[in-house]
Amino acid sequence: MAVTLKDVATLAGVSVKTVSNVVNGYAFVKPENRRRVEEALAATGYRPNVGARNLRRGRTGFLALMVPELSIPYFGELAGLVITAAQRRGWSVLIEQTQGTRDRERATLASLGPHLVDGALVHPEALESADFPDSVGGIPLVLLGEHAVEVDIDHVAIDNVLAARTAVLHLAGLGRRRIAAIGANSRRGTSELRLAGYRTALAEAGLSYEDSLVAPVEKYHRTSGASAMKQLLALPERPDAVFCFNDLLAVGALRVAAEQGLRVPEDIAIAGFDNNEEGSFSLPSLTTISPDKTALAEAAVELIHRRISGEAAAAPQDVQTPFSLEVRESTTGYDRDIVRT
Amino acid sequence: MAVTLKDVATLAGVSVKTVSNVVNGYAFVKPENRRRVEEALAATGYRPNVGARNLRRGRTGFLALMVPELSIPYFGELAGLVITAAQRRGWSVLIEQTQGTRDRERATLASLGPHLVDGALVHPEALESADFPDSVGGIPLVLLGEHAVEVDIDHVAIDNVLAARTAVLHLAGLGRRRIAAIGANSRRGTSELRLAGYRTALAEAGLSYEDSLVAPVEKYHRTSGASAMKQLLALPERPDAVFCFNDLLAVGALRVAAEQGLRVPEDIAIAGFDNNEEGSFSLPSLTTISPDKTALAEAAVELIHRRISGEAAAAPQDVQTPFSLEVRESTTGYDRDIVRT
């Protein structure tokens, strides 16, 4: 069925290796033979057997990307960008979903052998430092998206503390005094960093920290945001602003605010994190931290590329990609006169 | 670095083939040897080289999934489900993004060789029948999500005509008389089918079809929905309902309705298609057609599995997966009293 080098060689009347040389752009091939081989290649429609080639070369040509779930917009988008970035460098990407559970994250890490992929981009959610074996099957790793895991591994992320601080200072700058947070989570990682940024900002703005204003969530999903918001709105003294640790939580919060007849941002301002496109169409549109996801994907692929080809420095890199604050209606109100009667 | 069968064999003091036999569950291995091999396997942490195994077996172990973009919620979710379904059957999934352009779809199809993947799940957007080569590199294909491409290939989808008809009849049943549609598109495929369902429903409801009420779009994105909605609202006689060919379009439409001070659904009802989670949190929440995506992913993977293992019937299958109408606030109004002042 499939055409092999041998078939092409027979057709062109040369040896297999000569065909291989042509395919791989080796310089010293007689023009006459090159022409014959190229004709035979075209005639047969030859395509190299990637598996065999990689077996011989000792590479697999695959990168793994470990994320919680593709159905979360942030990860869907990120995965798309990673695939594109990897493709440009000749890699294919295998996506592993962990549902954000520690067990599955650990199992996935363990399953990544040097045979399956050349390297892995890992976006952990619940993993702890201890879960990282000395080296995961001997393949290079790059961590994405947080830094609370204290391991000597390459890492790419935005400055989560600074970003959270920026968002909260924005709320404080608008005169909000009871600023709540949604997204605390007992697991290490993102949550901790954003919480730290939140606290720093409160302190800088001269506001005091209150435990009751920090609503914990199980997952970073819309429903969790909704439950957390209900909890906050039930407080004796209601918050006048909420910083949500991602946009999905914020969307849940927006919905609950509306259900309870609160005006956003007049009664309560809401800010998110991630800049999902969803947030620029919500009512009101969502003020959010916008990480440069393209830069993130690029940096991650570039980093693992360098590791794999052995060019990388010995010391683990720590790359920070840029972010910006996207100010929209959920904190500063409507530009035009949107009638809401 | 990597442990091979040979290493294990040396350690256990048996031949390579015996280790292979143990690994593959061959029955006739002396208990004593089996034990020794298993110990050696555990001690070395052996993991088979998938590439080598597949080279020998003539399989690659990979499926391709071709979609427009992962950043579109529907495809992110679908990809996640396909990956899960494929994993259960021992396949890994390679995702190819085409941005929905015919050129890239064609190029991607052409690049799928039997060496790279065992089969492909293809969700075309712009492809036409003529673009399908007799057989794509000799590997089985399964088409996802539409049926306008008239090719003799396995196919899984919901009944798009019926689904669209259901949604529009729902709107008509609420007494709406000027029902518009957003999502017409010169390319074949989904658009045509949903448009057909729309027209059928209008006829059944005794409403006449008007060209001006059908707004074309470039892409099925939120911004396109917004532009189309602006166009519809600028008509001399405004529609009192809009059926959007997917939820993203509907979200764009919702936003524009609000910007122009229209109440949904009182002034204009809006329905979507896909049941993205986003739509159950929007304000108002979105009435939509909910395809059973899990069933779709399962059916597709099952179908290609059967094709690849040669069990499938000669004739191309045509599998219809179920859908339902999810009625929410954007057509029937708010349950509770959401204050919108």
Added chain:
DNA sequence: GGTACTTTTTACATCGTTGGAACAACGTTG
């Protein structure tokens, strides 16, 4: 002990590709 049979293990070839070395052809040069 020999024969026939079954169970267990091994050697070898093979999948499609490429690296390396050997080899062949060629033109240059002394």
Added chain:
DNA sequence: CAACGTTGTTCCAACGATGTAAAAAGTACC
């Protein structure tokens, strides 16, 4: 024209696994 370097081609082994077939070991029976 012999020796040489350059260019071009081929042969062989190897990547890691498994199918095939043959060899080896074990068992049963006469």
